[in-house]
Amino acid sequence: MELEIDRLAYGGSGLGRTVDGLVIFVEDALPGQRVVAQIRKVKKHFAYARLTEVLRQSPQACEPRCAHFGSCGGCRLQHLDYAAQIAAKSEQVRDILERIGGFDDPPVEPAIPSPALYGYRNKMEYSFGDVRWLEPDEMEEPQSVPDRDFALGLHPRGRWNRIIHLRECHLPSPRSVEIMKLVQESTGKSGLNPYTTKTNTGYWRFLVVREGVRTGQWLVDLITSDEPKARGEVDALARRIKAVFPEVTAITHTTSRSKAAVATGDEVRVLVGPGYIEEEIGGLRFRISPRAFFQTNTAGAERLYREARALAGLGGDELVYDVYCGTGTIALLMAAQAGRVVGFELEPSAVADARANAELNGLENAEFVQGDAAKMLREGPVWGEPDVIVLDPPRAGLLPDVRRLVPGLGASRIVYVSCNPTTLAADLSEICMNGYRLRIVKPLDMFPHTPHVECVSLLTRR
Template sequence: MALKKGTVTELDIESTAFKGKGIAKVDGLAVFVPGTAPGDKIKAMITRKKKSFREAKILEILEPSPLRIDPLCSHANTCGGCTWQHIPYEKQIEFKEQHVRDHITRIAGLDESIVQPIIGCDQPFYYRNKMEYSFGTRRWLTEAEINIDEYVDDSAFAAGMHAPGRYDKILNLNECHLQEKVSFQLLDTVRGFCIENGIEAFNTHKNEGYMRHLVVRTSGHTDDLMVNLVTYRDEPDVVERLADLLLKKFPQITTIVNNVNDQPNPTAVGRFEHVIHGPGYIVDHIGSHSFKIHANAFFQTNTLQAEKLYSVARDYAGLNNGGHLFDLYCGVGTLSLYMADKADKVTGIEIVDVAVENARFNASENGVKNAEFVLGDMKDTFNDDFLEKNGRPDCIITDPPRSGMHPDVVDQLCKLDVDRMVYVSCNPSTMARDLKTMKEYYNVESVQPVDMFPQTYHIEAVTRLTKK
């Protein structure tokens, strides 16, 4: 079968691939289909043709897999936020663990026996401590609306999530189960206020309108609740009226801020910020340390799972006898501070200047005096001059972005020949790519998958390396 683009065919889904897509095989050729489960028999259309694989979309489920369950959320098949709600959680983590094993063997060329049983999440719904909702003037149509012959108007005040792959269309949410239930209730209230008062959503094509984002932050260990209203214009009277309504309806809100982003960029970070109510931050804890989290500060999205992840990293670092720890890509210093009581000295390196400021502030707030933070791009900063100035480490923790480490950084780590290293990764495939190079210089002893994001294909992993 040629399987050209547009071909309609029947497929049997055999397994899952990274990014959550199901895999079918046709004459040995892999066909990736999102929204499927192993055991599904489907009718599908080929949407993309590549030399070594095809991609397809479901037209009809002919025979559902015994694994398939009804998603909790009505938007699960449309919203890109939850790709695996149709799969039971115990199977989700089984598949994720297998993905890590596949990356370790296929990409890194290591034995899968080093991969430990996955650490699952005790709370597979309502686990996020931050949700960023968007507003727009065009809503994403339902599958039924797309398939009818007559014209369907998509103009509306829409509040929810960006449709997958579209910056200009919003999936108008009726529910969401990733953050505490008050989160969606807040979104629904803001949407209703704007519609009732004729307040326009931001139009990304015309760069006009008012309401851009609603960001809700909760705390895993306190009762703090932040509402961040991101607007295109600075109109205090509108924000204050909306804030009054929110405080009346949701008295548990502890702070409300207004970020004003009057630039064309799509982010929820304002050019400036007003604190409308409360202190302008919430407080949360990781281990014994507390963190003041401002509206635009980075913090691990799943607080309780972050503690499990950090606990593994600390065990793997083996700092019981002190020593000098380097924390590469340290962010706001949460992991640095978590490790500080086990080290004589911690040196964090981070490219984002605001994150470095937050890291220094967090260290001061927690009375941690043996941690210092350096601003710089890892590939330029982490070099021989840096080592001469700051000393050699006894252990390194590296927690790079999804793209993994720059080749120059990998090369420097291989040359450094440090006693112990801990690699924390939010993308095991790029971690495995880096390990393929590093295994020539280090023993890759153990890989621990940790599920931070239930209902999605994302998986974190922590790897322990020792000098050969």
């Protein structure tokens, strides 16, 4: 059917309506386009469609930079002008807070753009796979593509069992891609196969490359199956990486016995350097271990944390809880303006980093506790009654227990940092039903050209 696309929905699809009002999400379509779309799935109140032809181009369309655009699942909005991406993200947050959170005219500010539009990602997680995804030009002569059973790169959109053998990527700095290409070449010749979840066999699993943008330090984590006989191959690869890229200050080898396709492991061997890198944010230095969460857009994170600290409205004496604190970034950036900060975090290596970071920065009024947030908040009074609570949960948002417990802790301010507006909306709604008022929501674009959006919000006690 022919459709006018009037906006970009959260998730990155263009949104159009049939004459009788049915909402159609059209993958890859842009606001302002008139398109021909083929319906793929019909639900009660909406349908999903595939873009088959653009009849009228959008004035906001632009030329994508990457050769893999269209196949790669990494960034899907490169063909939309950046100002339009930002406007769409503000609108999406407002819409979600109204629809899911039930807020009437929510106090959403215009989204803050990312300081850099390309080369902004300080961490890339490349995957190995035994089925190489062939791009349109390669499909013309598939038999001429070498090593079709070996690939290192990123997944095509929605195809978790295929890998694009990446030639370029503009999200990290160019050095990350150069390191990945060296690993592509060396592992491809190693005689060891990529791991496959089909049979749970094979060796190479993931390559994680992390950059300390402000410190110039680099970390490479090679993630493989647990096969002691193959370790020599990893050691040789580490030596080669270090020889070609002397700026790589840390190389680790993580082995995994898990059958799941996630870049984590059971055991970490440190092959080069201290096993972690450091980054600078807001004048403080942070140690980051391979397993620890760290915001992937360094300059964007600095802006995010500055906004969060301003919303906390600290006067110097407050007790601040930083729930889901990771390596302690927010807690430590607030410590200088607070009486005391307590960070809560599940991942043990992140807690170790947070404690080391407090010491590294000479901050003595910060403590970090390891464990599940819900369990620890139940014991809340052990750490004192908080004046300010910072929440920065994973994408799934707050667990029901945490949602229930937070309002009962009596803080005068809650600063909620979120990477998922849908769970944010539901959480804010419940916190507001229990004695708080939503004052402000600031979307920030930490992930240009992707559908993701970060938000920082302030709630105050009624």
